[in-house]
Amino acid sequence: MRISVELRWFRRGRAPDDLTAWFRGTGGPFAWAAGGGRTRTDAYLAPPDPTLGIKRRSGGDGLELKGLVDALPRARGLGQTSAFPQVFAKWRSDTLGIDGQPTVEVTKTRWLRAFATLPEAREIRLGAGDSGEEPVGGEELPEIGCAVELTRVVVAAEEWWTFGVEAYAGERSGGSRIDLASRSLDSALRALAGDAALDLREAAFQGYAEWLATRDPRP
Template sequence: MLLTTEIRWFQLGDPPRSLTDWFYSEALGSVRPTSATREDCYLVLPHDTFLGVKFRQGNLEVKWRQAELGQIQLGETWTGQLERWLKWSYAEAADCQNSPLQAYLQSGGWVSVKKTRSQRIYQIQAEQVIPVEALPPGDRGCSLELTCLEANHQRWWTVGFEAEGNPQQSLQALRLTLVWLSVTANLPPLEQLASYAYPYWLAQLGADA
């Protein structure tokens, strides 16, 4: 079980050049982003945008939104919705056969999502933000990702920030990272209307299919 504080944006199409230039610029840290491609299978629950269910590399993962923490704004170009999530991961899907999750697993439809994700990681030390290759276990930090998505014959992209740990520490780590990034390089526009989590995006994707 894992607690996270997150903020995310989605847009239809390919990421604009201004965003990719910003993400890969050395102003965001000398440690180069890591990249990976995979395919996840999500359960679409159109009326339950507080819950995410997916199969990832043989594991069943469940996310439940615990709280909406309100809007955050940085400068004139970033406005988004902060949220707190609780995650579970099950190594064997068969373990869930007799659990309350079955009501969700047997409802709605599943959609395959191809992802190409690039990620940066930031460590928090003495309230300073430090780019790192990986976050040591137990240390405070925040990840920044830029992911290209393909689903239902559509192309999307998403930018997300995620900090793990108890509510106070993860919120502080995420806020410190956002502020640090906002003063290191010009921010590409990220608007409030496009700020939501995967379950809401999946509901939109299903409606447009």
């Protein structure tokens, strides 16, 4: 099981050009161009539960389950907004399935960045693997780290975008994984601080499951 501490926002439409250019390029907190950029379609069990996401990843077997556990008591600032980080537990099942069940298909084109975060944030260059999201040069992702993403999302022919910061601590990290993931989040936020392009005030603070369960389907 993986524990993560996350901030995520959604907004209908196309991501602002300045946000996209800032996130995908170099400069500011970023030494490298973002990884990813590939498109995949995941199937989520329907009707969605706002606290539990159950999905079959594109091209994969089994299911990925991600449940909301709690929210941290102290808000964190990011760009020109702030929110209370959410704690999630994520696990995988190779025996459960959703064949024959109603699903919602979500098509994602994700641009991704990765950071080793303790004691200070250090960006890891991505771009390897079929997804373009693996580290370049054979470097491994850290046991304690943070992923930052900007993703174009299409569901029921509607275009959205999401910006997410997902800090984590692996099973071998030792100590309280929630505490370590919280410190990891703070380290990544310090690296991202002060960028004018990162304006999320018009976006809704939600996890994927809550967004799927509560999104307004009207134009």
